[in-house]
Amino acid sequence: MDKDNFSDGGADPVARALADLAAGVIAVDPGGAIVLANPCAAGFFSPVDPVGLRLRTLFSLAGVADPESLAEAVEADGARIRLLDGRVLEARSRPASCGGQAITLIDVTRYVHETQRASRDPLTGLANRLEMSERIEALLSVHRRDPGSAALLVLDLDRFKAVNDTLGHPVGDALLVKVTERLRSAVRQGDVLARLGGDEFAVLLPERPQPAAVEALAARLVDLIGRSYVVAGHMANIGVSIGIALIPEDGEEAEKLLRHADLALYRAKSGGRGRYRFFSAGMNEAMEARRTLELDLRRAVALKQFEMVYQPQFDLEHNTLVGFEALLRWNHPVRGLVSPGEFVPLAEEIGLITSIGEWTLRTACREAAGWPREVSIAVNVSAMQFRSDASLLATVRSVLDATGLKPSRLELEITEGVLLNDTDRTLEILHALKALGVRISMDDFGTGYSSLSYLRRFPFDKIKIDQSFVSGSEDAHAVAIVRAVAALGASLGMRTTAEGIETHQQLARMRAEGCSEVQGYLTGRPMSAAAAAGILLEPAGPDDSPALHLASQKEFAA
Amino acid sequence: MNDVLHRLVYYSRNRIAGPPEQIDVIIAHILEVSRRNNERVGVTGALMFNDGCFAQVLEGPTVAVEQTFERIQQDPNHGDVLLLACEPVTARAFDNWSMAYVGRSTAGAARYGGIAGSTGFDPVTLTANDLFEILHTLTLEEEEAPARQSA
Numbered sequence A: 001m002d003k004d005n006f007s008d009g010g011a012d013p014v015a016r017a018l019a020d021l022a023a024g025v026i027a028v029d030p031g032g033a034i035v036l037a038n039p040c041a042a043g044f045f046s047p048v049d050p051v052g053l054r055l056r057t058l059f060s061l062a063g064v065a066d067p068e069s070l071a072e073a074v075e076a077d078g079a080r081i082r083l084l085d086g087r088v089l090e091a092r093s094r095p096a097s098c099g100g101q102a103i104t105l106i107d108v109t110r111y112v113h114e115t116q117r118a119s120r121d122p123l124t125g126l127a128n129r130l131e132m133s134e135r136i137e138a139l140l141s142v143h144r145r146d147p148g149s150a151a152l153l154v155l156d157l158d159r160f161k162a163v164n165d166t167l168g169h170p171v172g173d174a175l176l177v178k179v180t181e182r183l184r185s186a187v188r189q190g191d192v193l194a195r196l197g198g199d200e201f202a203v204l205l206p207e208r209p210q211p212a213a214v215e216a217l218a219a220r221l222v223d224l225i226g227r228s229y230v231v232a233g234h235m236a237n238i239g240v241s242i243g244i245a246l247i248p249e250d251g252e253e254a255e256k257l258l259r260h261a262d263l264a265l266y267r268a269k270s271g272g273r274g275r276y277r278f279f280s281a282g283m284n285e286a287m288e289a290r291r292t293l294e295l296d297l298r299r300a301v302a303l304k305q306f307e308m309v310y311q312p313q314f315d316l317e318h319n320t321l322v323g324f325e326a327l328l329r330w331n332h333p334v335r336g337l338v339s340p341g342e343f344v345p346l347a348e349e350i351g352l353i354t355s356i357g358e359w360t361l362r363t364a365c366r367e368a369a370g371w372p373r374e375v376s377i378a379v380n381v382s383a384m385q386f387r388s389d390a391s392l393l394a395t396v397r398s399v400l401d402a403t404g405l406k407p408s409r410l411e412l413e414i415t416e417g418v419l420l421n422d423t424d425r426t427l428e429i430l431h432a433l434k435a436l437g438v439r440i441s442m443d444d445f446g447t448g449y450s451s452l453s454y455l456r457r458f459p460f461d462k463i464k465i466d467q468s469f470v471s472g473s474e475d476a477h478a479v480a481i482v483r484a485v486a487a488l489g490a491s492l493g494m495r496t497t498a499e500g501i502e503t504h505q506q507l508a509r510m511r512a513e514g515c516s517e518v519q520g521y522l523t524g525r526p527m528s529a530a531a532a533a534g535i536l537l538e539p540a541g542p543d544d545s546p547a548l549h550l551a552s553q554k555e556f557a558a
Numbered sequence B: 001m002n003d004v005l006h007r008l009v010y011y012s013r014n015r016i017a018g019p020p021e022q023i024d025v026i027i028a029h030i031l032e033v034s035r036r037n038n039e040r041v042g043v044t045g046a047l048m049f050n051d052g053c054f055a056q057v058l059e060g061p062t063v064a065v066e067q068t069f070e071r072i073q074q075d076p077n078h079g080d081v082l083l084l085a086c087e088p089v090t091a092r093a094f095d096n097w098s099m100a101y102v103g104r105s106t107a108g109a110a111r112y113g114g115i116a117g118s119t120g121f122d123p124v125t126l127t128a129n130d131l132f133e134i135l136h137t138l139t140l141e142e143e144e145a146p147a148r149q150s151a
Helices: A014-022 A039-045 A055-061 A067-076 A109-116 A130-145 A160-167 A168-184 A211-226 A256-268 A281-303 A339-351 A353-369 A385-387 A392-403 A423-435 A454-457 A467-471 A476-492 A506-510 A530-538 A552-558 B021-039 B062-073 B106-119 B127-150
Strands: A024-028 A032-039 A078-082 A088-094 A099-105 A149-156 A194-197 A200-207 A229-231 A235-238 A239-247 A274-280 A306-315 A320-332 A337-338 A378-379 A412-413 A439-445 A464-465 A495-499 A517-519 B005-013 B044-050 B052-062 B080-087
Touching: A024 A039, A032 A039, A032 A385, A039 A099, A039 B062, A055 A067, A055 A339, A067 A078, A067 A088, A067 A339, A088 A306, A130 A149, A130 A194, A130 A200, A130 A239, A130 A256, A149 A211, A149 A256, A160 A168, A160 A235, A168 A200, A168 A211, A168 A229, A168 B062, A200 A211, A211 A239, A211 A274, A229 A256, A229 B062, A239 A256, A256 A281, A256 A412, A281 A339, A281 A353, A306 A353, A306 A530, A320 A530, A337 B080, A339 A353, A353 A378, A353 A392, A353 A530, A378 A439, A378 B021, A378 B080, A392 A412, A392 A423, A423 A439, A454 A476, A464 A476, A467 A476, A467 A495, A467 A506, A467 B080, A476 A495, A476 A506, A506 A517, A506 B127, B005 B062, B005 B127, B021 B044, B021 B052, B021 B062, B052 B062, B052 B127, B062 B080, B080 B127
Parallel strands: A239 A274, A320 A378, A378 A412, A412 A439, A439 A464, A464 A495, A495 A517
Antiparallel strands: A024 A032, A024 A099, A078 A088, A088 A099, A149 A200, A149 A239, A194 A200, A229 A235, A306 A320, A306 A517, A320 A337, B005 B052, B005 B080, B044 B052
């Protein structure tokens, strides 16, 4: 059969219908060659004549992207074909009764464009982000002629990801639909609801009531959305945080209003979730400051503005220097010395902590490996490194290999925050690190939950008692706690280090309470790697290492 | 899905304010509406009301229980809803009750008063099972009460 069969005025009604069909029809023989293309199909690929070609050749000649895999997809079941002129065809293939395949081609260009321009979110039926922007712009243009006030609420669900991850996407989607129903039940007719994406929603109140009423709505939404859900037989608990921007005071463009409401939302979230915040100009400045810090921090990694300093640790039984804790310093040309307390949380948030952490580990191990005596070197590892660095174990192994540092000299200090999440996986990594010969210390003990179960679940080599208990050593309770932790450490076979020793009195007290090691300004300030190496060369104490002679503390000072 | 039965237990703090007579009227209304709705969707269960708290057991087809609970969640009269349990069950426990009410009967009140006295209806000490057992026992007693009277 060739094209002429279609144009002979058609005694055959089937052939006639095929010729008039508004859909393209192509028949492929069992060998893969096209044996028939009705005029509509031929028209799609004009001027290329499909008959006699294989599908992939046809697509290739017609200039369709990735012709080989597209042809495969069409032959297997079906696919969308995007033609050079922008038209989109929906191709469906079915096995033909006489062998080979029958393929239909339908022009879905208009449908595709409409969906792309769709103003509705298909899952919830709410306005999408684009539509919301347009509604805000429309409202603002009304206000330009006829001044009025309105309010924009941006909502972000708390813990939604956890529900989605544990119960699966279908349940997550059903939950979003339920959230939508609750939103609908709480707003008034005329208010605009939108799903901005993921688990983010927005409410535009075009006829803004008094701020107190906006606040009442926000409070109602926090309560309502935060109530338990039952979805597909599962109980689910989520919350919502809300940022509010007022119109016109907080902006006169949709984009700016959404951004300001977002800033307020960010504050609501960082303030502890499940709450609402109104935008204020100060948030802009704070965000600006944070943004510059972030920029500087990203640069710092590249410009090598970080350096390591080392604070000595002394054994109280033998009065000898037994090691150093490696501390990270950021020396910024304009900011000066930036405290880790200021930049580490940000580095964790923006995901820089993994590379900074690796640099810290590598530098500390390399420098310590070059020291004249084999003392221990303690390096801090943040909870985020355990979470985000899937290869923390591999990193440690490679650093030890590359620097030649004996694994037994390396001590990783972790806080209990590390054990709060995904404990089984974390314990697995910790055991694997220990199997390498690396030692593990529990840092800042006494400041967080200080759960004894952590001490039971992992055989830490050392407990570091937080300095607040040392500086509070005039306080009977603090002393009692130090004594208890020292005793606990002794009976569990873990060493105990008292941090932040600043006075002779504190040193004597920690010794009396049974701590095994001390660290602090009194016994040595943080110093450069070279100074640390220098100290290690000093005349030895009783045990052939620099002694804890308090008279020599000045020399320890960097 | 419709064949699967689910039982859900929750309680919530009462946001109904007013003198006892007014509260009675409101509760009667709540019961009337919930009985009507429940019958239509095949949900059975029991409601307990006492100074400050509702406790309710809902049982029926999963979807119906879910929708009923969602309607309750959207009701401003329910505050601090604590969902205690939602699990598949093989049989109904409140077969004969579109919504049994055990807040008013003297026996129930006395029994319930005892619970409230000892626990203060404290979410921490009362488990879903406790609540379910209490409601179940009380409704069984109510079912038997007329029989005893006529005997």
